[in-house]
Amino acid sequence: MNPEAIKETVLFVDDEESILDIACTYFRSRGYQVLTASNGREAVDILSKNRIDCCFTDINMPEMDGLELAEYIRKYDNTMPVVVMTGYPSLDNTIQTLKNGVVDFLIKPINLSQMEICIQRVFRERKLFTENIILSKEVEGKARLEKVNNELMCKNKELGVINRIMSDFSDLHESSDVFNQLVDSAVMLIHADAACFYLLNESTGQAIPIAFSKANNFISSSGSPKQVNACDSSQLFPLSEDPQIHTLVFDVVKDDQPLLIVENNGSGCLPDGILSFMLVPLKIRNKLMGILSALICQGECRFSEKELYYLSFMANKAASAIESLALYENIYNNLLATLYAFVKAIEARDPYTKQHSNRVTRLALAMAKVMGCSSEEQEILNVAGLLHDIGKIGIRDEILLKPGRLNSEEYDIIKQHPVIGADIMDNMGLWHREKQIVRCHHERFDGNGYPDKLKGEQIPFLARILSIADVYDAIASDRAYRKRMDESKILDIIFGGAGSQFDPAIIDVFRRMLESGEVAHVMADAD
Numbered sequence: 001m002n003p004e005a006i007k008e009t010v011l012f013v014d015d016e017e018s019i020l021d022i023a024c025t026y027f028r029s030r031g032y033q034v035l036t037a038s039n040g041r042e043a044v045d046i047l048s049k050n051r052i053d054c055c056f057t058d059i060n061m062p063e064m065d066g067l068e069l070a071e072y073i074r075k076y077d078n079t080m081p082v083v084v085m086t087g088y089p090s091l092d093n094t095i096q097t098l099k100n101g102v103v104d105f106l107i108k109p110i111n112l113s114q115m116e117i118c119i120q121r122v123f124r125e126r127k128l129f130t131e132n133i134i135l136s137k138e139v140e141g142k143a144r145l146e147k148v149n150n151e152l153m154c155k156n157k158e159l160g161v162i163n164r165i166m167s168d169f170s171d172l173h174e175s176s177d178v179f180n181q182l183v184d185s186a187v188m189l190i191h192a193d194a195a196c197f198y199l200l201n202e203s204t205g206q207a208i209p210i211a212f213s214k215a216n217n218f219i220s221s222s223g224s225p226k227q228v229n230a231c232d233s234s235q236l237f238p239l240s241e242d243p244q245i246h247t248l249v250f251d252v253v254k255d256d257q258p259l260l261i262v263e264n265n266g267s268g269c270l271p272d273g274i275l276s277f278m279l280v281p282l283k284i285r286n287k288l289m290g291i292l293s294a295l296i297c298q299g300e301c302r303f304s305e306k307e308l309y310y311l312s313f314m315a316n317k318a319a320s321a322i323e324s325l326a327l328y329e330n331i332y333n334n335l336l337a338t339l340y341a342f343v344k345a346i347e348a349r350d351p352y353t354k355q356h357s358n359r360v361t362r363l364a365l366a367m368a369k370v371m372g373c374s375s376e377e378q379e380i381l382n383v384a385g386l387l388h389d390i391g392k393i394g395i396r397d398e399i400l401l402k403p404g405r406l407n408s409e410e411y412d413i414i415k416q417h418p419v420i421g422a423d424i425m426d427n428m429g430l431w432h433r434e435k436q437i438v439r440c441h442h443e444r445f446d447g448n449g450y451p452d453k454l455k456g457e458q459i460p461f462l463a464r465i466l467s468i469a470d471v472y473d474a475i476a477s478d479r480a481y482r483k484r485m486d487e488s489k490i491l492d493i494i495f496g497g498a499g500s501q502f503d504p505a506i507i508d509v510f511r512r513m514l515e516s517g518e519v520a521h522v523m524a525d526a527d
C-alpha cells in the first residue's frame, strides 16, 4: 500500500458496542486504522501500547468516564485531539470537557459523515498545531543560535584582545619598553583616553608617574599616542599629579586590589574631568612594583569588569616580561663576565698583552662614537672588542708566548684564533653580530687577511674599526718579541695601511683623533 494512503489511527471509546461496531466498520472502510475500547480504563491501556492520532469518547461509561479520560489524555499528550460524544448534553459537561482540552462536542445520535468531517477538521487543526509548535521551536532555535553566535563573536573579540596583549609583551628588549608598551596597550586595546604607570618608590612610599600615553583625539589631536617621561607627564597630563588620583593610587597600594569606578558620581572621589577610571597593581613575585591607571574623559563609553580584566591581564604580562628581561640580562651579564675573565686569564699569561682587549675596546668605541654609530652598535662593539681574542684560549703557550718571530707553521696556528673565538661565541647562542666581528678582526681591506679573505665592505663595518684599534694597540705597546715601536713607525704602519690593510675612510677619522690627542687620552684612560 502506498504509505501516503495510510490514514491516521482513531480510538473510539463507548460502552455501547453497536456504536463501536458501526464506527469501526465505517472508518476502516474509509482507510483509517481503528481501535476501540468500552470504557476509559481500557482506552488508557490502549493508549499506552499504540500511537493514537485522535480519540472519540462517550461521557457516561463504567470504571472511568469520558471526562476523566479526556483529562488523562490532556496530561499524557496535549497534542492529541479528543472529541466527546454524548446523548445527554449539559452546560456543566460542556464546560468541563472544554476545560479538559476537548476539541469538539458531538451529540448522539451521530451522523457518520458528520463524524468524518469532524475527524478531517481535527486532523487539519492538529497538523496546523504541530506545524506551529515546530515553527515556534525553529524560531526559538534561531534566536538561541543568534545568541550563541553573538556570544561566540564576543569571545572571539576577547580572544583577539588577549592575543594582542600577549604579542605586545613578547618581543620587548628593555624594561623601559615594557612600561611604554603597557600604557600604549591600555589606550589602544581598552579604548582609554589616557593611561599612566606609577612606579612605587619603596623607601619614600611615593608613586611616581614614569610612563604615559593618550588617545589621538584626547587633549592633542595630532600624532599617535605619545609616551612622555616623568618630568613631561605633569605638563601634558596634569591629572597624573592630581591629589585625588594619588589618594586612590595609595588606596590600591594599601588594599592590594584593583579599583574600578564605572561612572564618576560627583562624590568628590574623582576629579571632575574624569568620567570612568581604573587602577590595577603590577606585582612581580607578589611584590608590588607599581600601579597602572586608565581613564575615560569624553564620549559615551565607560569601563566595565571586562576592561578591568584586560588591564589586569596587561599588568600580569608586563610583570612576566620584566621578570624575563631581568633574568636574561642577568644571564647575559654573567656570561659576558665569565668570558671576559677567560680573556683576562689569556692576557695574564703574557704580561705584555695585559689590558690589550680593554684598550682596544675603548679605542674602537671612541672611533665608533665619532663615526656616529648607534648605541646598539656601540654595545655590539663593546662585547666584540672585549672578546675579540678569546680564541687564543685554544693556542698553546709555547706558540702564544714565544719570544721572537713565529715560523710559518706557528703563525698558521695563531691565525686560527678568530675562528676559535667565533665558535666559542656561537656555542653560547648569543651575539650573532658580535661573533662575526670577532671572526673578521684580522681581515684586511684588500682581501689578503684571514680567515675568510673578505674584502672591502664584505668585512663588517665594526670589524674594520676594531681592526685599526687592535693593530694600533699592538704596535704601540711592548711585546714579548719587541719593544714599543717609535711614533713615526707606528704612524707609517697605520696610515700606510689605508686602502690595503685598513678602510681608508676610518683611517681618516683615526688620523683626526690622533692629531686632536683623543687617541692618547683614551689609551691613557684605559690603562
Ligand SMILES: [Fe+2]
Pocket: 388, 389, 417, 441, 442, 470
Ligand atoms: Fe687578534
